[in-house]
Each structure stands twice: as structure tokens, then as C-alpha cells.
Amino acid sequence: MILAVILLLVPLLTLALAASQPTIAQLTRRAAVLAWAHLALATVVAVPRLLAGGAPEPDGVCRLDSLAAWFLLLTLIVVAAALTHAVGFFDRELAGPHPPTPRAVRQYYGFTALFCASMCLVCCADNLGLLWISIEATTVCSAPLVYYHRSRTSLEATWKYLIICSVGIAFAFFGTALLFAASQQVGALPEGSLSVAVLADHAALLPVRLLRLGFLFVLLGYGTKAGLYPLHTWLPDAHSEAPAPASAMLSGALLNCALIGLWRAASILQAAGQQRFVAMTLLPLALATVVAASLMLLRQHDLKRMLAYSSMENVGIMATAIALFDGQGLALQALCHSLAKVALFLLAGNVLQDYGTKALDRVRGLAQRRPREALLLALAVAAVAGTPLFGNFLAEWHILSQAADTGHALVVVVLSLALAVAFVALAIHLAGLLLGEPPADLDPPAHDASRWLVPTALLAGLVALGVALSPGLLAIAQGVGQ
Amino acid sequence: MSETMAAFLVLTGLWMVGLTNLRTKLVVYGVQTLALDAAAVSIGWQHGELALIVVGLVSALLKGLAVPTYLLHLTRHIGCRRDEGLFIAPPLLLLLTVGVLSALLLLRPMHDALRVADLPALALLLIGMILMISRRMAVSQIIGFLVLENGIFYYTIAQPRSMPLLVELGVLLELLAVAMLAGLLAFRINDRFEHIDVTALDSLRD
């Protein structure tokens, strides 16, 4: 019941708000309040589950196990942060040189609400069919967010996003159908089943070939959605063209959703004793993603595209965690990456509003112009690059040591090298951004706390995670992988 | 009857590969989908499965009638008749398609996983991919996607048990949403670029 409220009622309220509020200012503020209420409600339900660990008896549709609770909370934190920052963001947009129409903003909020609802559903879905439907729904609901600017480039990004992800996910549905066909060959399940829990229970009886084939297609589908290497082409476009709060949600929450889909499918194969097959198929893709993303990072000319490739790199790391069945690493890495990347995208949105461009060679002297934001940006980049002091370092360390423990020496080598390259690339670009003289033709900076409040809070959380990653949190994350 | 239907589905798919008239292609797609839904309804009828009958009827209404009608309206509005921008001439493309479909022979080792009865589904899946890759018009890409989806739907109804009703209906709804959204975007692409050749969308790159 509470689950249903969390999943649907709050987003529906936001939807109603978007349609009914007289002014945009009221809409953005109330939507932010609702997002926090949503998070509070979810905390009530999810925290007990996290503390208790394990999973409730499945009902074949939704199941709030530890993983679901963890990612549900994470998703809602990201949404709440993005919507809070969006208050100031839209105020500035409306005051800016190209103010959006009220209709565009209302549409934006309406689709954000649906997007949020579908992401929550992804986290909690136990039914593979429902999982597919909600992941596809995230595509449909977030495509209009990408199209927010109504420009030629945003049109291009939206088209690519919609078509590539829809086709990719169609393959995931075929994979789901194959897994369902596999379940029909188990005597105890005469009707077949789509429930992850039931399939995992009966995994030993599932026909192996059908299971593997199904996983391959699911990997192809959700891998596209997650941005794994050869299928990633939509990712930088969509992330760079969406407005800042939407980019933050795409990177901080949506990519996690696709990874949840992969994790659920992988867990069925794990139960069937097919760990080697999962590692054989997923690990090369994951490593290729990390390597390709870090190489692409070197030659970026666009701030938000750079961040998008950094997200892709992190997706590769998380996919490695999935391939190693390291639930703890996945949970920690997802948490730390999401917090840092949300802060980064929000700050990048500020830069874009401030300088009127996101071309890396035209943004100069941020440290001189806005010292506080420059510091935050530097810290957030350091966090994403995996510098000690932040949680990201611990999470990546965890995954690397896990790989080393399980004898994947090559994985350790490749990952470390790619991380080093990414670190250098990010540092070079960041230096260009912060140093130098700001362009003379810009307006004098106005002081506005809404520009840095949310990123500060997120970074504080990251530092807290990094400095004192409490044994309690580690234990909870440990429970997520069970 | 459903075997005949399977052959009919593959035939219409191949026909679409060779077609260069966008509107005829949409009509053929509609006929294909209606045939597929008729197969679903007939299987559901024979086995007393209400779910399949409902899914078949809803799908006929949405995918077989609403989507092609909408896309026909779109092409009429945009004034795009010919499915231009083929990378390869249709006859050669058809032969290439046969070559690709022959790759299904490689699935021999999978005989315990995939039945021969599932092959039309795989063939339609591949044909959908080929339709998407070989064409540059936005609308034909949507058609390719829908044909691909038809293949998957055929797979689900050819199984001993089809998917639960809510899942199938949800999938249908998503498809409708994707088709509508892509159609709207095609309108916008036409407004902005004065054609719907999606290969012109190439300004975002690294």
C-alpha cells in the first residue's frame, strides 16, 4: 500500500501541480517540496528493509528487497536534489536571454513526474515484464525532457535517444520472452513465471541454453539503455542536450535503473550457476566501456559531453561489479557516482547559464568569476575521478579488490589504467575551465545561494561517505548484494 | 493456419524490404499486424485463453489500425511519398536479406532452445533490423522498429503459454507511446530540416 503511494501517488500529485499551478515559480517550489515528501515517505518504507536486510515474500509483481530499497532511496535523493536545484534554475532561465514558455516548463514537470514514477517502479519491480515496461517507460518519459530546449541539436539528441533505446530495449523484451519460455519448461511452474524471485528459486531446473540466450538479449537491451560501449551513442547526446536538472536525473538515476535490470537478469543466471557465462559476456563489454569512455574523455570540447562520458565510464565500472556479482560494490559505486555526478551536472548547468556556452575552450576563469562554484566543481570532479577522501575512491577500491580476490588480474590492470587516463583527462579539462581570464563581455556575477546549495550538500555527503564510511553503511551495502 | 500466418508474416516483411513507396509500406505493415493479431486471437480461441484474445484485439486496434493511420496522416501532412535514401537498391537488399536470414541456419546448435516454430519470429526480428538500417526516412525507421516488435510478439504467442495479460497490454501501450512520440518528433524534424531524412541529424558528434 505504502509502496503504491510512493510509486504513484506523489508523482501524480506533481503531475496535477504542473497542470494547475498559476505561476511557474509556485510550480517549481511546490514540486520540490513534494519531491522531499516523496523521499521522506520512501525512507519510512525503505530504511527498515535496509536495516533488516533480506527480502519480503514475493507476490510476483513488486518486491522491496534490499537492492530495491537502496536504489529507490538513491533515485529519490537524486530527484529531490535535482528538483530543489531546479527552483533556482528555472528562475534564472525565466530571467535569462531565452526564457522558456510556461507551457514548456509545465510539460517538463509533468514528464519529470512520470519519469520519476517509472524509475521508482524499475527499482521495485520483481516481475521481468513489469521491469521491462517501466524501463521502456523511463525512455518515453525522459525523451521530452531532452527535447526541452526545442533546438535542432536537442531534436537530434531526442530522436537518437528514443530510437536507439527503444530498439535496444525491444531486444531486452525478446530476452524476457526467452526467459519466460525457459520457465515454462520447469515442471513445477506449469504456467511459467516472470518473477525474478521465482525464477531464481527454480534456476537449477531452467534449460541452460535458453537461459543464456535470454540473458544475451537482455544484456543487449539493458546494456543499450545503460550506455555500454558499442551501444552508447545516444548517451553523450542526450546528457549534453537535456537541461541541467534533467541531465542530473538521467545520469544519476536513469543509468542506475538500466543497471538494476542487468543485475536482476544476472542474479537469475547466478542462481543457475552460470556466473562464468555472465562474466564472459558482461566483463568484456564493461571493460570496453571504461576504456572507450576514458579515451573519449581526452578529446572532449564540450563540458556536458565530458560529464556524460565520465558517467559512461562509471557505468562500465558498475557493470564490472555486476559481472563479478559484487552487490556491495555496485551499491556503493552507484551511490557515490550519483551524488557526485548530480552535483557536477547541476554546476555545469550554472556554467552554461552563466557563460551562455558549454564549449570547453570558451569557458575560462571560473575560479576568478565564481570562486565558490569553482571550488565545488573542482571537488566534484575530484570525487568522480576517484580521489581519496571521497566515497567514490572507496567504492572503486572495493570493486578493484573484489576483482583481484576473484583472480581477474586483467580486469584490475585495465580498470586502473583507464581510471588513471580518465583522471588525467578530467584534470586537464578542469584546469582549463577554472584558470585564465573570464570573458570580458559577461554580466557581473550575481550572488544567489540557489546556485551552490544543492551541490554543496551533495559533496558534503560524499566527503562524509569517504572519510567515515561507517561500518553500518557497509553492512547495509553488503546486504544489498545478497 | 498459424503456420500459414507465420509464412505470411515473413512474406509481408520481405515485401516491405523491397518497397519504396512509404504509404504502401504503411498499409502492408497494417495488414501484417492485423494478420498477426488474427493469429493471436485464433490461438487464444482454440485454447480458451481470454488473455490472448484480448491482447490480439487491443493490438489490432492500436498497432494494426491506429498507428498506421497516424503515420499515414503524418506522411500526407509532410508530403513524403517515396521512401528515398536507400543505401542499397531494393533487389540487392532483398538478396542481402536472404543472406542474413540464412544465418539462421547457424542456430542449429540451439535446437533444444529455439524450435523451428520460433524461426519466423527471429526472421521478422532480423527483417525489422534491416528495415531500420537500410532506410533514412524517419517514418521508415519507425516502421522497422514496429516490424521488429511484431517479430517479438509473434514469439510470445507461439510459445506454449503466452505472457500475462497485463504485461502484454503494458508492452502495447509502450509501443503506442513510442510510435506516437517518434511521429511527433518526425513532424518537428520536418519543420526544422524541411525533410525527414535522419542522416541529416549529424551535428552532435565527437
Added chain:
Amino acid sequence: MIGWALYLAYTLLLPPLLIGLLRKLKSRLQGRQGPPVWQVYRDLAKLARKGETISETTTWVFAAAPSVALGCVLVCALSVPWLGLPAPLHGDVFLLVYLLALGKFAMSLAALDPGTTFGALGASREAAVGVLAEPALVLALAALAVQAGSSDLAVLFASRPGAELGTLLPLVGTALWLSITAELARMPVDDPTTHLELTMIHEALILENSGRNLALVELGAGIKLAVLFGLLAQVLLMGTPALAPWAAHATSLALIVGACAVVAFIETVMVRLRWRRIPALMAFGLTAATMACLIVALKSEAPSPAPDRHAPAWHRPSAQPSDETTAIPPQRSGLRPDATLERGGPARAVLFAPRSGAEHV
């Protein structure tokens, strides 16, 4: 002996009637009165009485070609069981295809012989269409031959693959229909009534023929139409249970007349395709035929012993991965509607797959 007499009588007497019927139907569909059904007999008789006009530059090839072509078609007519009755000669798929090609080759040579422009044009176009159409014909018949395990036409048409034909028939039927239309120079490949030499294919080929020579060509074309439509009728009959000879014969004749009606209808509602479009059409036929071969190839590789004796070999449930003795649920014969399998298990829930808690801990 009766077979010989019957086949010869039909071969020589039926085709003009069919062509007359086709023309009549077409006229009526187009709102015209049209010539009487018997007109073709009169035309042939008239042509046979008339003298010939032969170019001085021709050689014996031009004079002999129509006879050779007619001979090829006659052998086809006597070796293909196109009437639904056993044919007097033993026909073979490949023999049929080669005879058709030989006839066309002879006619093309004859068209080149006088050295006129249109003859050469027609010959080259006819050859091009033939090259495009023949593979489809061969592959479609080959698919059936592999299915039946013999390329002997009598054996092939006597086989009754039953349910497995369901997938093949639409594919083979489409391929055959397209290649037969091309072979007969009918729409949408060619327009038999065109008066514009530039657009002609088959008509340009026989532009130089006149008198008795032309009568032979026309008779040959008529026989070819009857035999090929008869062949198509036999393929369609494979989908039915085995019939008594007279019933098969009557159905064949009805199907042949039906095919003529379809041609008349198509030629009323369609126009000839542009020359550039023809390769796509023929490639479509070829693709359909190849699909048919592919399906036959795949079916023949499916292991035969089926765990479920109700299901045909290629529609068996998948083998279990291990030696676990789990019960295999009865298959819903999704591709075999005539089978009445009882449905196992409890009534199927229509919502999300249910899960009874007792089964799982």
C-alpha cells in the same frame, strides 16, 4: 494409352479456350463485350492458313525456332502431371526448368536472326526477365522436392506433407506465381496487349513472326499458360488430403480457370511495372523461395524423436538440459491448430503470473 490420349487432347484443345476465356473475363471486367471465347481457335486456324512474310536475311534458325519452342512446351505438357492425373512421361523439376529455358533460348535466337532492332530489344529483355525469374522457380520447386524427397514431379505432387506445408505453401506459392507471371509475360511484368513497341518484352520478341510460324508461337504460349497454371494447381492441391483421380482432375481444371480469372483481374486493376522495378519484384519472389528452402533445410535438421508424440518432430518441446525428470507441460501447438491437445495444469490466470506460496520457501 488413355493417359497419352487424354493429355494430348487437353494440351492441344484446352489452351486456346483458356486464353479466350481470359480475354473474355478481362473484357467484361473492364466493361467491354470482348471477343467470343472461341475466337482464339479461329485466330489460330486463320493464321495457319495464311502465308508467311519472312525477312530475306533470316536463316533456318528463324524458321525452326517456333517448332523447337513448341516441342519443348509439348514435352513439358506431357511430362508434368498438370491435370491432376498421372502424366504419360516421367517429369522432373529440373527437366521442366531446362525445357522452358530451351524454348525461350530458341525464340530469342529467332528474334535476333532477322537483325531488326525490336527483335534484339525483345530478346535481351526476355532474357533479362528470364534470368531474374528462373531462380525463383527453381528454388521454389526445389524446396518442395527436398520436402518430398524426390525431384520426380509425380512423386512430388503425390506427397502430402500435411501441417508442415502450411509454412511452405504461401512462400512457394508467391514465388511460383511471380515467376510464372514473368514466364508467361503477363502483368505486372509485361503487358500482352501493348501496341507500343518500345514497351514490349515478349511481343517485341515475336514481332517478326507471321502466318503459320506465329500460330505455332501462339499455341506454344497458350500451352505454357495451361501447364504452368496446372503446375501451380498441383502445388496447391498438396495442401489438401489425397483426392480421388477424378476429383483431383476436376479441381485442377477449376484452379486453372481460377488462375486465369485472377490474371484477368490483376490485368484490370494494375498497370505494368516500370522496367526498373521488375528486378525488385523478381527478387522478392526469389527471396520467398529462398525462405522456403531455408525452412525445409531447418526442418530436416530437427532431430526426429519427439518427447511429445502429439507434436510433429519440428515442433517438439525443447530437450531438458540435464537428466532432471521434470514433467514437460503439454505444448500448446501454437503452429498446429488442428491438433486438439488437452491443456494441462490449472486454468491460466490472466493477470500477472500467480505464485502459490506453498511451492516456494
